[in-house]
Amino acid sequence: MSETPILQIQNLSKQIGGKTIIDNLTLDVPRGEVFGFLGPNGAGKTTTIRMLVGLMSITQGKIIVNGINLSTHFEKAMRHIGTIVENPEMYKFMTGYQNLKHFSLMMGGIKKQRIHEVVELVGLQNRIHDKVKRYSLGMRQRLGVAQALLHKPALLILDEPTNGLDPAGIRELRDYLRSLAKNEGITIMVSSHLLTEMELMCDRVAIIHHGKLVDIKLLKDIHKGEGQEFGNRLLFEVDQPAKSAEIIAVYLPEVRIEPTETGVSLSLQREQAAEINLRLVQAGIKVYRIKEITTSLEDSFLEMTRGEQIV
């Protein structure tokens, strides 16, 4: 049982008014990971998530949560899911505690002690009896996480959780989610269009575009880049790029060299980099700096979705 993915999406499609929003999407979310769901605006992230949590009907396909089919056993399947879809809206005329009590009564079987536990978990002890209308966005976000965790779900689904948060809030949420995954063993699925965020937060990302799955990547893979076997890709910033390229070509004829406007870039081992630097300097070329080029998720992402019309 524990080897089966916590969430299986099989051939999922959604049509609204004859238009296909999600097209035959199939993917598994493994247990215990922070799983990113990445795509440009309008790619179908929110629609997919809304289908996952029962806010939208499924046109075709299956969603299986912890081995339970969501469409046929909605109540049973939803017991395993906690969610915040977009902003965590709460009842503003009630206190944080009353809000949590409200949701715990809806689910049943949640003791008072559990409410106190989640309040402590999200660090809202001091303000929990204040009315929600007096909360900052960051505090509302935490209260949102608290209500999602009340029934001890195995899977936490968050749609664009960093929307509207300031950099400090984003960082706080990110650290917080990572620690939830690590310490509580909860699988977390996060959607976002913010690439750098996903890079910092996730173990694995699925990239979707036009409602189709483009790729699933372990983030380690992305960081490796294409030239890994040759070492790191380096940029030499020099005053005479063309002459530099010639010099390097004599020393390392088998390496692909890309001249740019301000220098040359190529993949090198550690020792080779020092050697090239020496040769360039000896040939009277000014080397301003040597910089490592990392292939970020952003590059991969843009590469994958490049050239396609964004509707």
Next chain:
Amino acid sequence: MFRILKLIYIENMKIYRRPRVWIMLAFLLLLNLAMGLVCRNVESLNIQSMYTFMSISINIYPLILIFAIVIASDIVSSEFSWGTIKLLLTRPLKRWKVLVSKYLAMLLFALFFSLVLFGCSGLVGYILWENVEDLKEQLVISQMLLLYLLRFIDLIMYVTLTFMLSTVFLSSTLAIVVSMILFMTKSYIIIILDGINPNLAKYFVYAHSNLTHFFDGTETYNGGILGFSLTLIIFHFVLFNLISWYVFKKRDISV
């Protein structure tokens, strides 16, 4: 079943945590008290007992209807405008349970206010007249309760419509306006429909929903039959609720 009770409880929690309900309640109580004082001090009205005052007090029942329409108009749609509907419907609960609990909580509100008016008018009457011994008490009380029951059935027909409109169009304003206009211009609508075709008016449910005509001796519309009126009422009650359920169950939530 137990779960539904809990759901009704939390719906009540949301109704009564907002100040407007208490303003409504205060308004109802004060109005009834003012009525009592006027009736007591104006000799020409010739009101002599607590029971007479109680039966006069039923005339402010439309106020309860208006309050209930207000509650019914946004008990569903406000969840959409607040965005909290997403939190409600992502619980491990089937959607119909959420909707039914809201509907019942709204009816409970109307029932509560009806009981308040009944109790308040009795209390005010008792304090101001202290005359409880006219007529055969039990008969009077049971007639009074019947009158309230019939008024309540009438109210159900309006708030069910309001609830349906609000669930379908997600607009509390639209739901209030339509229901209130219907309530206030009912008699004109009947006349117009009657003018077009007497059969039209015959099947207009709001010409039948006030069943008090069958019991207090005033003229019923069209010389109607109780069975026919009841059938029409039940038919519309079921129809309105089915529409609400169907729309609520099928709706894709995109707020």
